[in-house]
Amino acid sequence: MSLDDERRRFELMLHAARCESAPVELGERVLDHVQYRLRLEKPGEPLPASRALGLTLLGCALVAAAAVLAVRGLSTSSPLLVAEPAASAERDRSSPGSPNKTAANAALSVCRGRASAAGAAPLIDDFEDGDDAIASLEQRSGFWRWAREIDAPGTAPALLPVPRPQRTRGNELALHVKGGRLLDWGATVEFTFRPACYDASVYQGVAFLARGPGRIYVSPREVGVIPSAEGGSCERDCHNPHVIKIDLDGQWRTYLVRWSELRQRGFDKPSLDASRLHSLAFLIRPEDTPYDVWLDDVRFLPR
Numbered sequence: 376m377s378l379d380d381e382r383r384r385f386e387l388m389l390h391a392a393r394c395e396s397a398p399v400e401l402g403e404r405v406l407d408h409v410q411y412r413l414r415l416e417k418p419g420e421p422l423p424a425s426r427a428l429g430l431t432l433l434g435c436a437l438v439a440a441a442a443v444l445a446v447r448g449l450s451t452s453s454p455l456l457v458a459e460p461a462a463s464a465e466r467d468r469s470s471p472g473s474p475n476k477t478a479a480n481a482a483l484s485v486c487r488g489r490a491s492a493a494g495a496a497p498l499i500d501d502f503e504d505g506d507d508a509i510a511s512l513e514q515r516s517g518f519w520r521w522a523r524e525i526d527a528p529g530t531a532p533a534l535l536p537v538p539r540p541q542r543t544r545g546n547e548l549a550l551h552v553k554g555g556r557l558l559d560w561g562a563t564v565e566f567t568f569r570p571a572c573y574d575a576s577v578y579q580g581v582a583f584l585a586r587g588p589g590r591i592y593v594s595p596r597e598v599g600v601i602p603s604a605e606g607g608s609c610e611r612d613c614h615n616p617h618v619i620k621i622d623l624d625g626q627w628r629t630y631l632v633r634w635s636e637l638r639q640r641g642f643d644k645p646s647l648d649a650s651r652l653h654s655l656a657f658l659i660r661p662e663d664t665p666y667d668v669w670l671d672d673v674r675f676l677p678r
Contacts (some may be wrong), residue, residue: 492574501674523614554664
């Protein structure tokens with residue numbers, strides 16, 4: 376691509392970013408979050424007008440930045456951390472032009488920079504830090520998002536923790552999503568592992584607190600079910616993740632999900648490969664809407 380072509384692409388991207396407006400809901404959640412954090416720091420004290428203006432401008436800047444990032448379609452790739460092991464003998468036996476060989480090559484490309492959990496720090500996120508990032512432990516990172524069928528591609532609102540019902544000292548924040556009837560594929564609360572293709576096989580599953588009412592499907596998704604255009608390695612029969620159904624009720628309860636309990640749609644499907652995780656999702660299907668779901672204390676389940 377020539378320098379002129381690159382300049383034109385940049386100008387088009389910049390123009391789109393200037394014209395793009397973030398969802399109103401995103402701005403409200405960012406500003407609510409800023410105000411809530413301030414109350415935590417100095418409970419009961421009035422907010423000076425100058426600082427209130429500054430926080431408002433900061434919130435607006437964050438909203439604008441989110442819109443720019445959505446337009447640019449930032450890649451979820453990360454710097455290489457660990458070299459991918461050599462291909463297995465089974466992959467080597469595949470013919471060069473076969474679908475298995477193509478899928479294996481795509482998986483190797485995605486997983487080249489994967490990191491591995493050591494098994495000593497199972498916490499994924501307890502949300503007490505008040506931000507949308509998972510805990511930076513065992514070389515993993517990621518950001519929570521709330522995607523719904525009613526959102527335009529790339530405009531899923533930020534998902535920030537809020538004060539949880541039945542708060543206790545040291546456990547005051549949680550994720551909360553609520554919405555009306557959905558008709559297509561539903562909604563999801565999720566994060567994508569960075570780097571891609573995270574190896575969590577040292578653990579036996581995930582655990583979390585949740586309350587409803589409602590029903591959700593827990594889905595640790597491996598790279599092999601995510602299309603290559605979305606950061607995975609799938610070329611066919613994509614978006615068929617391993618899932619398990621969880622029926623919630625109005626009380627906080629702890630749920631344990633083991634890798635061996637997860638199933639894909641269809642017959643004779645392989646078990647989940649927890650060494651190649653792309654993301655962790657809590658799915659809400661259209662038949663389970665309207666919905667009102669709380670999540671807290673998400674962690675891996677030690678062996």
